[in-house]
Amino acid sequence: MLFVSTEERGLMSEPKPTLSKSQGYTICFMVILSLICATILSLLASALKEPQEQAKELDRSKQMLIAARILSPYLYFQIQDDQGKDVPAKYTSSGLLEKTTEYIYPSQEEILEVYRARIEPFLVDEKGNETSFKKEHIQEKEYIKEYRKSGYYRQPFKLIYKIYANSGEKDRKIAGYVIPVNGMGLWDAIYGYLAIKPNGDDVIGISWYDQKETPGLGANISEPEWQGQFPGKLIFQESPDGKTDFATAPLGIVVVKGKVNEVLGNSPKSRSAVDGMAGATLTGNGVTTAYQEVLSAYRPFLMALHEQSEK
Amino acid sequence: MWMGDYSFLNLLGLLIQAIFIENFLLVNFLGMCTYLACSNKLKTANGLGIAVVFVLTVSGVLNWFVQKFVTGPGALSWLEVFGLETKNIDLGFLQFLLFISIIAGFTQILEIIIEKVSPALYMSLGFYLPLIAVNCAILGACLFAVTREYPFVPNFIYVLGSALGWWLAIALIAAIREKLATSEVVPALKGMGITFIMSGLMSMAFMGFTGIKLATPSTGPEQPFPLMDSTGIGQSPIQGAPIELKQ
């Protein structure tokens, strides 16, 4: 009688006619009730399966586009002007993005369209050679679902995405690559994307789409202000003499404890480091380790990219 | 499936984590209702605590089987022995319904058994059992456990630890409430008001446990349980990720 207030208790103290039905009735009742419940739920689940799948795909696509800076964290399209700054853009019927002066928020279909046009998944092997799902006879959907938690970078064929430039079909230049990153934060696993330029060194942007860090502290890794430090950083750490040995240089972005300009000044290391978050050192460490581990699996590929871009 | 990659020392760390660091009552806030609304005596709290330990541990284990063989993704593949094409059927939407049914059903059976086997025990404990079926902590612990996809034994340790931690927190709060009942409190805060503020302070105290990773050597102060030798900063097998595979 735990949940009942005093006035309700008054109502209930009158002798209630007990429904002492037979066992058979009880069993019958439960069976029918269960059947009805199960039917309703199954119908609902199948009806909603499509929108749910779409919602998941939309979420992933949005995050990749944010990392690639095609979508701003505030969810309007953007393109980079000649100085490399982000300016708002709008979706046009030809599938391209055009600069505008106002903020236009695209619909879900438009976001998915841009995603499908500009981002393409493929695989690289341990030696850094490009290959595709078709060639290796791997089912794309199952592969993506299966290895999301343990990490694509641990597989013999590692998932990576091409970013195509904002141009028409004829001129499919590659504007960068997106690498899926996962690691361990303070409380639970963290999942995100890292977008890099075609030279395999400069960062275009990052996003963290799945994390369960402390709100207000570690969860700041999902905030645009913190993420805004990453564009322009280098994933291969420059050595003090100014040259970078791509075969052995430390690979990844370091989240320092405190501010980069206080801890590292203007040294070459600072170009591969970002400010830490006060009170969230462990989450920062988790991010650092995530980048270190995941990127080392892609090193041969990144080195090849760099060599190609030097030519 | 049974042990996964967990060593025995990882299990100890997991137990300690479930009891203190992620204490179900003071960190995740589950299971307060039934307790708060019903009593403020230490004796009652102990009764509730023991009952929860029992129900949660068994239900947690049963629900692990349900998740593995009925509601998880691809879980129905065991039916293929009968020649049915069941690999792609996803019964995940039935998860809540089945879990709560198992919890309620088990509680009911337990009540019947206790009544038959030991009427004395039934007198002292039996009252709490219906309350336990709707205790948020039980369903919560089962759901958290399956979300993290633990293998069997770590799952068992996790639910056991969660229940023990809940009991610990309830007992602590009851002890303080007994004292509060005879203290001078601002009239409008008497009763529930001061209980909440007190719980808030206790929760702050438990926040001191944050960040202790029992299976990870870190760059910080020496860990009392240096368990794993090959994990780096930020890695913890306790929290569900598989231990790094040797390259």
Added chain:
Amino acid sequence: MAKQPASTYFTSQLWSQNQVLVAVLGICSALGVTNRLSVAITMGLSVSFVTGFSSLFVSLLRKITPDSVRMITQLAIISVFVIIIDQFLQAYFFSISKVLSVFVGLIITNCIVMGRTEGMAKNVGPMPAFLDGLGAGMGYAIVLCIIAFIRELFGFGQLLGFQVIPQSWYATATHPDGYDNFVLMVSPPAAFFIIGGLIYVLKKFQGDE
């Protein structure tokens, strides 16, 4: 008990018999999901939906439900509605459902829902039961929104994601004596303190001791 007009079932649940502040139920989720106002609103509406409709159906079935399986039937009906809400959120409000995650499932064990079905719905007709359930849910939603309003405003400086406290007020390296977010508000103990405070306000208002 004298016959009440049906609407009082609804209104009494909103404040004088508020489930969270008076009956002290539904606490668990009130503490866990009140970090951000958008999450709290979603949770409040979900619980109102579940409580209202579960009470309605329990009341409709009250004459044919055998006594021995009463609680299981209530649990089953509640679970069905919770699953409906969960599936719906996953399809159309994906980002919020990610934040709520297991808390949606925990609506099943939310003492308010069970309390209303067990305490009221099985004894009264469908319409009063529905209004009572809906009222209980809305009362819960109001309390949740108040807590979340305070926590998000002081803990993040935002409301519904929009920066309310002007950026220029914040302390930076150049004027370190500026404003800073009250980060404790974001962490769990703050929710306890705020509820304690609300209970205090309610009691003072009602003149109770």
